[in-house]
Amino acid sequence: MFERHDAHGYWIAEAGPPQPAPALESERTADVVVVGGGYTGLWTAWHIKRLHPEASVVVLEAERCGEGPSGRNGGFVNGLWFSLPTMRKHYGDRPAIEVARAAAESVAEIGSFCREQEVDAWYRPAGYLQVSTAPAWDDAWGPAEQSCRELGEPDACVTLDADEVRRRCASPIFRGAGFYAGGAAGGRRRRRHPPRGSRRGPSAARARSPPPHRRPTPRRG
Numbered sequence: 254m255f256e257r258h259d260a261h262g263y264w265i266a267e268a269g270p271p272q273p274a275p276a277l278e279s280e281r282t283a284d285v286v287v288v289g290g291g292y293t294g295l296w297t298a299w300h301i302k303r304l305h306p307e308a309s310v311v312v313l314e315a316e317r318c319g320e321g322p323s324g325r326n327g328g329f330v331n332g333l334w335f336s337l338p339t340m341r342k343h344y345g346d347r348p349a350i351e352v353a354r355a356a357a358e359s360v361a362e363i364g365s366f367c368r369e370q371e372v373d374a375w376y377r378p379a380g381y382l383q384v385s386t387a388p389a390w391d392d393a394w395g396p397a398e399q400s401c402r403e404l405g406e407p408d409a410c411v412t413l414d415a416d417e418v419r420r421r422c423a424s425p426i427f428r429g430a431g432f433y434a435g436g437a438a439g440g441r442r443r444r445r446h447p448p449r450g451s452r453r454g455p456s457a458a459r460a461r462s463p464p465p466h467r468r469p470t471p472r473r474g
């Protein structure tokens with residue numbers, strides 16, 4: 254099936270371009286100024302207003318909120334279980350498992366946010382498959398599975414055989430997989446829909462604060 258895909262990616266082509274916010278034409282003061290209206294900036298503004306409703310927050314965006322990588326990414330919401338062996342090596346067991354658990358919680362929290370704020374981001378908590386297509390990759394997830402087990406999260410990564418993988422994704426070349434339960438992807442068609450998510454960000458934040466502003470003279474670095 255042919256799908257539109259332009260310089261801003263498939264998602265924005267599908268949903269239509271984000272609305273430009275009014276340019277900042279004059280001086281204004283705020284308790285917090287957030288530079289950049291991607292996920293990082295919009296989440297920051299959102300959480301500041303959630304924690305301190307009395308705070309005035311201004312989001313400055315050079316182009317349009319959500320039109321950068323936040324609007325054109327793969328749409329996958331992943332935990333960090335597959336990075337657990339590396340994190341253990343660099344930071345030790347306790348920090349590693351705390352980060353992995355926090356990342357898993359954030360996957361669920363994004364789903365809760367979409368539900369509570371009625372964000373039509375096609376969020377679907379379907380898990381994450383790390384598949385093997387050749388003998389060399391047959392146990393690629395083994396170290397992650399072992400680390401999850403050793404650090405008290407045996408269900409975070411489990412091995413699926415070829416038949417179990419095929420029931421989830423019927424490719425004849427998949428030989429087996431590691432299945433990570435904490436992961437989300439799009440519902441109606443495929444993955445989380447980034448611009449639909451980041452589009453609601455400004456309007457959700459706006460309900461709590463003044464609207465985001467474009468910089469008067471945009472410049473891309």
Ligand SMILES: Cc1cc2nc3c(=O)[nH]c(=O)nc-3n(C[C@H](O)[C@H](O)[C@H](O)COP(=O)(O)OP(=O)(O)OC[C@H]3O[C@@H](n4cnc5c(N)ncnc54)[C@H](O)[C@@H]3O)c2cc1C
Nearest residue numbers: 289290291292293294313314315321322323326327328329
């Ligand atoms: C092709 C691709 C696929 C990806 N796939 C995934 C995925 O599946 N899952 C995942 O979790 N992550 C994925 N990512 C990563 C993810 O998209 C980024 O980590 C995330 O969008 C970063 O958000 P951000 O808000 O920090 O930055 P951005 O989305 O880049 O937002 C920064 C914003 O700041 C604005 N800005 C910059 N400078 C200024 C300035 N001086 N003044 C005012 N505004 C300014 C920009 O215009 C932009 O809107 C992918 C990224 C890419 C590129």
